[in-house]
Amino acid sequence: MSAATNPPKRLVSLSVNGRRHDVWVTPSELLLDVLHDELGLPEVRYGCGEGVCGTCTVQLDGRPVSACLMFAVQAEGHAVTTVSALLGAGEELHPLQECLLRHGGAQCGFCTPGMLLTADSLARRGGRPSREDIRYELVGNLCRCTGYTKILDAVEEYVEGAERP
Template identity: 50%
Template sequence: MTEETHDVRLHVNGATYDVSVPPRRLLSDALRHDCGLTGTHVGCEHGVCGACTVLVDGRPTRSCLMFAVSAQDTEITTVEGLTNPDGSLGPVQQAFLECHGLQCGFCTPGFLTTITAGLAENPSPTRDEAREMIAGNLCRCTGYQNIVKAVERAAELGSAT
């Protein structure tokens, strides 16, 4: 017996992907396996760690909690879509590099997308607001100090453009 599939059109990082997925295929799995975008990491598969965070219509979304069929015709941005149009690092990515905001890198894609959305909403956060912005993402390596510095630096870089 073959498993039922649904045709879904995903708009990811400015490209369109027409995929055929089982009804319970998670968005994280569709991005990684059907679209070939492996930057979205899956950590806990329960929506707790934030490693799988992508932007869906500009809002941070745990892709391990969303079915791919639910993402039909939404605008999805993954970590791969955060670069500048010329392919250089975007401001949040550049800030992470400059401020040593990553160590093992596993949680980094989720932080980058979360911070991108947070800075779109609040382009000049205070240190407390920066901490609040990243509160839903877990990192086992950094201790968060450099990530908070990266939020502040990304805000500076974003205001310079």
């Protein structure tokens, strides 16, 4: 009987929040694990691991994706954005974060990074999304605390606001 061998690792170059990272990964290593464990980004969180809760949401080239459903090798050549990229140069809060705070749309905060990145992606697409559009966009981001109304209020205020970075 032959001994089990580990799959060979491959050097992958990832662009995360505008910085390049070269990491050795196995073909089956998830983007979520690489971001959280290898690159030390605690805001990319493990929730369900099945693409259902949205807790692990990051942006890939500006579009929200579940990092638990992607292999790290698939992110090579794409721009990955996590919630820390929303902060200003002096770590000041993004206006979307300000809206969320003002409306009480974050309680335990576990869902908040994913929620913010999905809402930010919607806002960046431009136009004036309706409340229904916002609700539809956020349907994949689950929150156990807020009841959603405050989150919808916050995002609605943000997308209606003229000031966007």
